[in-house]
Amino acid sequence: MVGKSGNRLSQAQAAWLLLAPFLITYLLFLVYPFFQGIWISLHDWNLLEVAFNPDAKTFVGFRNYERVMWGRNIEWGLFTAPFWQGLGFVGLALSVFLRRADRLSRFNAIALGVASLLLVVLPGFHPGEEGRWYDRRFWPTVGNTLVFVGLAVPGVTISAMVLAAALNRETKAMGALRTLFFLSQVLSVTVVTLIWQIMFSPRQGLIANITEVLGGTPINWLTDEQFAMAAIVIATIWWSLGVAMILFLAGLQDISREIYEAAALDNARGVKAFWYVTLPNLKRTITLVVVLQIILHFQVFGQAHLMTQGGPNDTTQVLVRYIYQTGFRDSELGRASAMAVFLFLIMGTFSVIQFIAGREKT
Amino acid sequence: MKRGYYWLVLGLSIPAFLWLVPTLWMVSLSFQPNDVLARSTSTTFFGLIPFPFTVENYSALFSFGQTPWWFLNSVIVSLGMTLGILAVSTTAGYALARLDFPGKTAITVICLIGLMVPEQAAFIPLYTMFADFGWHNSYHALILPRMAVPIGVFLMMQFFRAIPKDIEEAARLDGVGWLKIFWYVMLPLARPAMMTLAILTFLYAWNDYLWPLVSAQQRDYFTITLGLASIQSNFAQSEGLGRVMASGVVASLPVVILFLIFQRYVVQAMTLGGSKG
Numbered sequence: 001m002v003g004k005s006g007n008r009l010s011q012a013q014a015a016w017l018l019l020a021p022f023l024i025t026y027l028l029f030l031v032y033p034f035f036q037g038i039w040i041s042l043h044d045w046n047l048l049e050v051a052f053n054p055d056a057k058t059f060v061g062f063r064n065y066e067r068v069m070w071g072r073n074i075e076w077g078l079f080t081a082p083f084w085q086g087l088g089f090v091g092l093a094l095s096v097f098l099r100r101a102d103r104l105s106r107f108n109a110i111a112l113g114v115a116s117l118l119l120v121v122l123p124g125f126h127p128g129e130e131g132r133w134y135d136r137r138f139w140p141t142v143g144n145t146l147v148f149v150g151l152a153v154p155g156v157t158i159s160a161m162v163l164a165a166a167l168n169r170e171t172k173a174m175g176a177l178r179t180l181f182f183l184s185q186v187l188s189v190t191v192v193t194l195i196w197q198i199m200f201s202p203r204q205g206l207i208a209n210i211t212e213v214l215g216g217t218p219i220n221w222l223t224d225e226q227f228a229m230a231a232i233v234i235a236t237i238w239w240s241l242g243v244a245m246i247l248f249l250a251g252l253q254d255i256s257r258e259i260y261e262a263a264a265l266d267n268a269r270g271v272k273a274f275w276y277v278t279l280p281n282l283k284r285t286i287t288l289v290v291v292l293q294i295i296l297h298f299q300v301f302g303q304a305h306l307m308t309q310g311g312p313n314d315t316t317q318v319l320v321r322y323i324y325q326t327g328f329r330d331s332e333l334g335r336a337s338a339m340a341v342f343l344f345l346i347m348g349t350f351s352v353i354q355f356i357a358g359r360e361k362t
Numbered sequence: 363m364k365r366g367y368y369w370l371v372l373g374l375s376i377p378a379f380l381w382l383v384p385t386l387w388m389v390s391l392s393f394q395p396n397d398v399l400a401r402s403t404s405t406t407f408f409g410l411i412p413f414p415f416t417v418e419n420y421s422a423l424f425s426f427g428q429t430p431w432w433f434l435n436s437v438i439v440s441l442g443m444t445l446g447i448l449a450v451s452t453t454a455g456y457a458l459a460r461l462d463f464p465g466k467t468a469i470t471v472i473c474l475i476g477l478m479v480p481e482q483a484a485f486i487p488l489y490t491m492f493a494d495f496g497w498h499n500s501y502h503a504l505i506l507p508r509m510a511v512p513i514g515v516f517l518m519m520q521f522f523r524a525i526p527k528d529i530e531e532a533a534r535l536d537g538v539g540w541l542k543i544f545w546y547v548m549l550p551l552a553r554p555a556m557m558t559l560a561i562l563t564f565l566y567a568w569n570d571y572l573w574p575l576v577s578a579q580q581r582d583y584f585t586i587t588l589g590l591a592s593i594q595s596n597f598a599q600s601e602g603l604g605r606v607m608a609s610g611v612v613a614s615l616p617v618v619i620l621f622l623i624f625q626r627y628v629v630q631a632m633t634l635g636g637s638k639g
Contacts, residue, residue, distance in 0.1 A: 188569035
């Protein structure tokens with residue numbers, strides 16, 4: 001500033017100097033790849049051919065998206081998938097009704113409404129007579145991913161919430177129990193799948209051994225179409241309960257003691273207090289945990305890739321694994337990138353929801 | 363009241379034990395001889411007690427096979443990534459939180475948007491890009507892409523924003539330059555936040571699977587996480603169950619030890635990083 005600062009940097013110069021290392025890596029390894037991904041998705045781009053000859057790609061516009069997501073003679077019907085569409089209508093009605101009755105914040109009502117509308121519209125598409133999907137595996141794969149999310153998210157959320165409510169005391173014993181429940185969270189996905197692959201093994205598995213002692217017949221968890229998805233969900237809940245539990249514990253700390261004391265005067269203790277006092281006060285934490293878990297589990301890859309290899313009969317084939325296979329086994333980078341863009345759009349939507357939900361909290 | 367509490371602890375110990383069983387089982391199997399395991403995995407109390415006992419699996423692990431090498435790769439990659447992320451995040455976080463310059467809001471928003479891009483949406487173009495450079499099968503290929511994720515920048519930015527301004531202003535009045543203030547005044551204050559970020563990064567790096575799977579195709583450049591995946595599909599024929607389990611234990615030891623020592627930071631880090639897996 002004065003006198004001795006002859007060659008001193010100005011504030012802006014210092015700022016750019018400090019920002020430069022991050023901005024360069026950010027532009028090179030995140031921004032550029034992101035746009036390059038969209039660019040690749042507009043090409044017929046074979047991994048091996050382009051590697052040997054950079055001109056071996058052809059621009060095809062949106063054809064990859066059509067080849068992945070669309071088909072010939074696709075029609076839309078109101079009663080194509082009565083269960084899911086019916087569920088969507090129920091959701092729509094609920095969102096309007098609960099909003100009217102003021103049981104739902106505007107944000108939650110809109111979220112529920114949009115999700116329900118999608119549930120009404122999307123499953124309605126189906127190939128008409130003599131029509132077919134160009135890619136028979138894509139939508140079932142998306143469906144499997146949604147089933148996985150639909151099972152893992154409530155599983156994690158509910159068990160984490162119940163555990164957090166039970167463990168919400170500052171004593172040594174409770175601290176030790178919290179540590180135990182959190183421990184599996186730090187393991188890598190390959191350790192988790194290693195453990196559970198053998199846990200579920202019908203010949204060597206611990207679960208099979210216990211079933212046999214109890215006189216039952218062991219289940220072929222990972223190769224039975226009925227149980228494979230359940231097995232992956234169980235391993236996932238075991239793995240990812242910890243963070244949700246900690247978020248709930250933080251949420252519980254914010255509920256003041258006085259509310260519980262007042263409730264106790266009204267004879268609301270234990271389960272009753274949990275239902276009438278804890279749950280309503282945890283609403284925001286629940287939203288946060290659910291959205292975080294949806295984002296996290298929509299990217300499921302390792303569990304399906306290592307435990308079941310997407311099988312049996314594609315019942316555990318999930319979106320990221322399909323992208324990986326399309327790109328690196330079939331070398332169809334264009335199509336794989338189109339699917340990756342689809343994934344980004346879904347995850348981006350939930351990230352925006354998370355951002356808004358996070359803002360509502362403060 | 364007191365009695366209810368003891369019942370609660372007792373009641374919770376049962377699910378807690380069940381929660382621990384899969385991990386215990388892995389550890390126990392790793393201490394049993396392979397020929398026993400080939401016949402039965404439930405010799406003593408469903409195999410949860412390692413009897414007959416042996417440490418052969420561990421000595422075999424370290425005398426031949428690639429596990430020690432993979433372990434070393436993991437250490438190098440994880441430490442490299444941790445140092446790299448600390449360097450770019452503290453500097454950028456400080457600049458965005460404390461310095462004024464034209465375009466600051468725009469840069470902040472651009473970085474914020476990057477939080478929404480999942481790894482899976484960028485790994486294909488990253489693959490072709492690194493292939494063009496001939497960078498695959500190297501340590502920097504495993505480290506660099508992760509350094510572009512802005513979560514650390516935001517963590518540090520939020521931390522620096524919370525530090526009172528007068529500390530900085532006192533230094534400014536003495537004519538200290540911005541870089542010196544960053545280095546001598548702000549960085550020492552940022553140690554707890556840096557610790558949290560370091561642990562978050564180390565855990566992520568150690569457990570990362572998808573990008574190493576795509577980028578490291580030579581077994582010499584496998585991380586332990588990737589190596590473990592490569593041996594678990596055909597463990598029965600080649601390595602023996604006990605040895606694979608021993609690899610699993612070795613692969614988990616650093617993160618478990620880190621967790622037990624720095625539990626508070628780990629919990630904080632994983633809660634903050636929850637959104638980015």
